[in-house]
Amino acid sequence: MSLPNLNLIIKRGISTSAVREGKRNFKKFLLYNKRGSRIFKEQQRQNPDPDIPIDTRGIREVGYKDGDKFVTVPEMIPQLIVPDLKDCKLKPYVSYRTPDVVQSEFTAEDLFHIVYAPKIALEFSEGSLNEDGSSKDPSPEERMTKEEALLKAKQTGSDIF
Numbered sequence: 006m007s008l009p010n011l012n013l014i015i016k017r018g019i020s021t022s023a024v025r026e027g028k029r030n031f032k033k034f035l036l037y038n039k040r041g042s043r044i045f046k047e048q049q050r051q052n053p054d055p056d057i058p059i060d061t062r063g064i065r066e067v068g069y070k071d072g073d074k075f076v077t078v079p080e081m082i083p084q085l086i087v088p089d090l091k092d093c094k095l096k097p098y099v100s101y102r103t104p105d106v107v108q109s110e111f112t113a114e115d116l117f118h119i120v121y122a123p124k125i126a127l128e129f130s131e132g133s134l135n136e137d138g139s140s141k142d143p144s145p146e147e148r149m150t151k152e153e154a155l156l157k158a159k160q161t162g163s164d165i166f
Contacts, residue, residue, distance in 0.1 A: 043064065068077040124144075128134050133141050140147060149157070 046061075046064065065081070065083070067081045068075055070076075124140075128140055135141055
């Protein structure tokens with residue numbers, strides 16, 4: 006009994022369809038412009054190609070739309086502030102041979118001992134405390150109310166964030 010000659014090897018083939026069919030099928034794939042600088046994307050917006058959609062993912066807007074008009078806000082334009090390191094003696098890297106720095110957690114108790122304890126000890130030795138233990142001459146930070154302290158902590162430049 007003879008077996009039929011079967012070709013079981015998978016082969017690749019080339020499609021020779023018309024160029025027009027290739028272009029029509031190619032439009033199924035959405036190609037967003039994921040690369041390019043802000044200037045390049047501005048040029049794309051000024052001279053738009055109707056076949057390529059403009060993608061704005063990853064770009065922060067530098068203004069807002071007021072109807073049909075776009076209003077640019079100068080404060081929203083990012084700025085890089087780089088210090089002048091011309092005379093800096095430090096190297097731009099950290100050596101792997103540098104010993105590890107082990108430091109314990111800085112707690113509220115440590116902060117109290119650094120900021121308030123010396124003043125309290127000095128006032129106690131001088132006898133300038135009231136009967137309830139409060140200072141006779143409090144500093145401006147000690148005279149602050151809870152609401153004032155919370156407002157000062159939320160101001161720009163505080164360490165709370």
